[in-house]
Amino acid sequence: MKKSKSAYSEPSKIGKKEHHIIVLWVDNEAGVLARVVGLFSGRGYNIDSLAVAEVDKKKHLSRITIVTIGTPEVIEQIKLQLKKLIPVHKVADFSRHDPKILFKELALFKLVATSKKQEKAKKICKKFNVVVLDKSKKSFVIQVTALRREIDKLIDNLKPLGLVSTSRTGAVAMTRGPEIFK
């Protein structure tokens, strides 16, 4: 048997990890994002992506959307720990495979390419609400909204067509139907 000289016990078996989208409504005050992000890094939780902006100017409420990965126990801990933060009002948690939830990410691509290649690129992006934001003879900037994995795929496909720069947001989420999360 392997000798262990730790003052702590060995880690036990780790359960299956799942992607979750955590949405939280917070007071838009100084340091609030640091509190949330610090909680994740301090407790060893993962952040895949992060999107944050004020959504209610009068009440100074911001909505933070975090994509994270963890075992069901860890996801539960994340929610409970977040709820303890003073500026956090409510916390919602959605599985990535929940059919009731809409997710979207926005990406901007800059391509340096001939107009022929530009047309080809537009075709590839067609399904994803493509908008041309800037166009010159040698280059263009397009915007798409899609799921994370779709954008990943687009990046792969656009590379041979002259993709030189990518900028993308974290995912944002919203429930389908008339209900809102309380």
Add this chain to the structure above:
Amino acid sequence: MPKLFTGAEIVFKCLEDQKVEYIFGYPGGAVLPIYDELKNHKSIKHILARHEQGAGHAAEGYARSSGKPGILLVTSGPGATNAVTALADAYMDSIPLVCISGQVPTHLIGTDAFQECDTTGITRPCTKHNWLVKDVNNLSDIIHQAFEVATTGRPGPVLVDIPKDIQFKKGRYKFTKNKLFKKVNGKVSKKVNSKDIDKFIEMIKKSSKPIFYTGGGVINSGPNASKLLRELVSLTGFPITSTLQGLGAYPGDDPQFLGMLGMHGTYEANNAMHDCDLMINIGARFDDRITGKIDEFSPASKKIHVDIDPSSVGKNVKVDLAVISDVNELLENLIKKFKEKNKNFLNSNKQKTSKWWMQIEKWRTKKSLNFINSEKTIKPQHAVQRLYELTKHKDTFITTEVGQHQMWAAQHYKFNKPNRWMTSGGLGTMGFGLPAAVGVQVAQPGKLVIDIAGEASVLMTIQEMSTAVQYRLPIKIFILNNEYMGMVRQWQELLHDKNYSESYSEALPDFVKLAEAYGCVGIRASKPSELDEKIEEMINIDKPVIFDCVVDKEENCYPMIPSGKPHNQMLLGPQDEKEEVSDEGKALV
């Protein structure tokens, strides 16, 4: 026009309205306006520590022994960073502290000004919440909210960082009382569900091998919670064990009490935890020093967990019934309902648990806290036992440092009341006990306050003897002096092939002379025959005392769950070491 006050005045108006009597602190450039204002507020007394960490632990000692929040006042930069250990300690053990720190003037923040540091950034992970005050008109709201956050829900430390210009500026004072009253962490808590209570009682009735496992949450819930706990335990006739932090909530000399559990807990407590069919956790958090190997933790039991902090439930151990509640509130409801429906439970249930009690008595015969006494050298366990016997008739308050002496104190000193035992459990802060004793004595004038210490720990904050002398606080520092960092030495002996790397202090001060240098009394005992007489002498001196108790240098702390082992595989003493701590046992210390 409402009357305007300076920021410094507002700080004191808040403290007065919060009925603060004592501040523990240390002045410096960025808090001078607040210190200047001190003279105008006679109801608030300032205790000048010798180091901000000392001030912080003193505030903790005050809070732990009185149930009131401890107030800490420090300057910017090093003042704040020195306070961090105390804040982290209070955070781990759920102790309410309100720390007010000075900050460089607003226009200099971010310029690397003299004695500037990012105080709110540094203290964010070791406080429940913190604030940087940007507008003097928000100051009173922030301080009052700080008190509420610190004292409601699961208590803990908070920090308010006040730039120097805000302390001078004039603004309005507001005091809206109890804005977040009865809320958990500033959030609404649910009332205890009556279905949960029914299920709770059902589980109690079904069980034939039950055990209560109680913790610091009972202490934090106030003295009434301890009373109710005693009532519930005697109503059910079930055995009870306690965590380190919960000692005193239930009388240590009661026959239903199995002693402390965990890494250095008793054989009967740990085996009962392992074999029980119902575990009733009240105000404890399944800490890793308690559970041992988590996969084999109490495998056959149903578990009930009562905790005020929702994030404590299911963090380490899955439970069958979770009740999110203040202990006092839960116990009140539970006992009321239990009594209504189960009039003669104790007698009718005796049969059901009789086998269980027989088993417990069998474990008890191991007498796991026994040690081989000596007539030549003072055994540390013997010293604690004698100290207990000679002080138990008084209402004695015990603080400790961290290490072997702390475990021996927990094992051999029996507590009968809550708030009499102040120890750094979660963070394990060496140097906690001496300044904590200062704070305890401030809160408990006239009472006997003893810091059971180790010589290594106590040297970390020894400067606070000066504080004790200045305020005539007759604290007793009872040092179990074995010249080693004893717990480190023990682990090195058991796990690291007796390579005593840097755990021996080759130079130590003469503690008797040191005491005299500080202006207190020094006593040394090195023979068992003189121990009692010297302890009596210490108790009778109405001044701070440093007691240098020269003990066996190589005594180990038993019993012990070796690292990586479940509760039912304890080491009882040196005779077990050879076979059991061969290979796999080495990990668990």
